[in-house]
């Protein structure tokens with residue numbers, strides 16, 4: 001139920017946002033490596049990819065495991081298989097688990113809490129599979145791993161006890177090889193203290209955290225590559241100046257999770273920042289069993305998003321995909337200087353063949369060098385102009401096939417663009433967008449009330465069109481003090497008032513406003529709150545006002561409540577309002593489940609609004625006709641003229 005509620009929320013926000021997108025928030029989707037040459041870094045064209053298994057390593061990323069005490073136990077058992085069987089086949093030097101290791105949701109999926117058994121399951125899997133002996137395992141926290149934690153020192157911060165990495169906060173891990181240094185920088189934007197769901201959907205980086213990240217970035221400047229990783233996509237991080245994307249501009253890529261590829265709607269949530277950094281969101285383990293393999297081959301970066309137990313796995317490391325190339329971060333000219341096409345092919349069964357073709361012309365089978373590396377001699381000069389497509393098919397001894405293809409190019413002045421929607425989702429500062437939309441909506445509602453209150457009384461003319469009826473009904477509503485003040489109060493309250501007071505963290509009372517949440521002396525800037533505010537205004541405050549207008553208009557035509565109940569034509573309107581009202585009632589229940597009994601009762605915007613609504617509707621139908629007299633006269637004149 002909440003999953004779909006949440007999906008609906010996200011989808012609605014997406015749609016709303018799409019409408020206002022480019023107008024409100026300045027972003028652009030840079031296309032191809034061409035415009036990145038503004039800050040050129042000189043790269044040597046040597047060493048260039050050849051026939052030997054050198055200057056090469058690869059890592060794995062997995063995200064959003066959501067190991068749960070209550071839901072689908074296969075998540076954990078498959079994950080154990082992944083650690084025990086998949087990782088040994090791939091043999092990555094490093095594995096990154098980018099947050100939401102545990103689900104931390106209650107059985108009804110509404111509430112949230114830390115369950116020690118989920119963490120114990122996670123740790124047992126790591127230990128039993130001995131995966132930490134086979135690869136360097138780095139796991140970080142996601143928002144679920146920080147639900148309902150009063151502080152990092154608290155025992156409920158099980159990450160400290162049961163994870164592999166154990167240390168809170170951002171950090172810099174260096175993978176050193178004989179051929180260079182590779183930096184992996186973690187961005188920890190999780191909240192401390194950790195509120196219960198849903199108000200920790202966005203990460204926050206305050207000034208001190210940003211400074212820490214800047215110094216980590218400076219530390220990594222001597223590395224051949226920097227990869228940044230975190231749980232939240234940059235669009236879901238509230239960060240102080242100069243902004244998280246600028247802070248990570250020296251990174252080749254930022255790896256994250258959290259969005260679950262929007263429930264599978266956007267299978268490739270990938271894009272490029274203005275400075276050339278790739279942002280690569282990875283689908284979840286939870287439902288989609290996704291993982292990712294990333295390779296550095298002679299400092300050319302490539303990756304493939306994969307599904308658990310789909311073998312063989314293929315990754316073409318030279319020539320790499322043009323779309324994911326960054327002239328500011330990689331020595332792209334090495335492709336032209338290379339002597340061999342290079343492919344990584346993995347399978348639990350022996351590989352039978354690795355067939356290579358370019359632009360549909362079969363070039364031959366790549367030969368095995370060592371480990372997963374296969375190479376095929378080629379003449380890159382033959383492809384130095386324009387775009388070309390490379391296609392590789394691998395078959396293993398169990399007769400399983402896999403084909404991988406991508407577009408490559410060697411001219412830097414060409415360009416390819418990322419999916420616009422994916423770029424939009426990852427490059428828009430969503431918290432700014434929802435704030436703007438929310439404030440606009442409330443302002444529109446208040447403006448309507450005030451304008452119609454102070455405009456002169458209307459004169460109705462025939463024919464009575466829809467627009468005229470609507471405007472007339474707004475006049476009625478705004479000019480009757482009771483309704484005017486009620487709706488003004490509702491609007492201003494939604495914008496400014498405390499929405500509820502309750503256990504934001506168990507045993508720690510906090511206050512929720514549209515512009516943020518306060519708990520234990522900490523202020524968390526509004527983000528998810530605005531989204532909830534948009535839903536409130538769009539699906540309750542505004543419809544309720546429209547419904548009241550409509551009812552008042554009917555009253556002016558001399559009809560009572562009973563008359564309209566007998567007329568089937570009007571039912572859809574009453575019914576729609578009843579449904580929206582039920583939704584408001586449900587949101588009280590949701591509040592009870594998420595933030596507890598105190599929140600349920602001390603909730604002006606939830607329980608109290610339900611009361612106000614009932615009173616409003618009652619007053620609408622019991623209002624004395626004398627209060628409507630001038631409008632009734634006007635209506636009669638118009639109808640008889």
Ligand SMILES: *[C@@H]1O[C@H](CO)[C@@H](O)[C@H](O)[C@H]1NC(C)=O
Pocket residue numbers: 046047055179180181223224298299
């Ligand atoms: C890594 O950087 C060092 C120093 O710039 C360079 O000598 C080395 O060749 C680079 N490694 C690779 C694989 O290009």
Ligand SMILES: *[C@@H]1O[C@H](CO)[C@@H](O)[C@H](O)[C@H]1NC(C)=O
Pocket residue numbers: 378379382
């Ligand atoms: C490169 O192209 C030329 C001309 O089309 C051809 O003769 C040559 O065999 C090609 N070289 C390779 C290695 O494919």
Ligand SMILES: *[C@@H]1O[C@H](CO)[C@@H](O)[C@H](O)[C@H]1NC(C)=O
Pocket residue numbers: 393395399400401
């Ligand atoms: C795999 O590919 C080979 C040759 O490309 C083809 O003959 C075979 O039918 C394919 N097998 C499957 C299971 O797709």
Ligand SMILES: *[C@@H]1O[C@H](CO)[C@@H](O)[C@H](O)[C@H]1NC(C)=O
Pocket residue numbers: 411413414
């Ligand atoms: C790209 O640059 C090359 C020379 O560097 C030039 O011949 C070619 O026309 C350019 N292509 C485009 C699309 O500008």
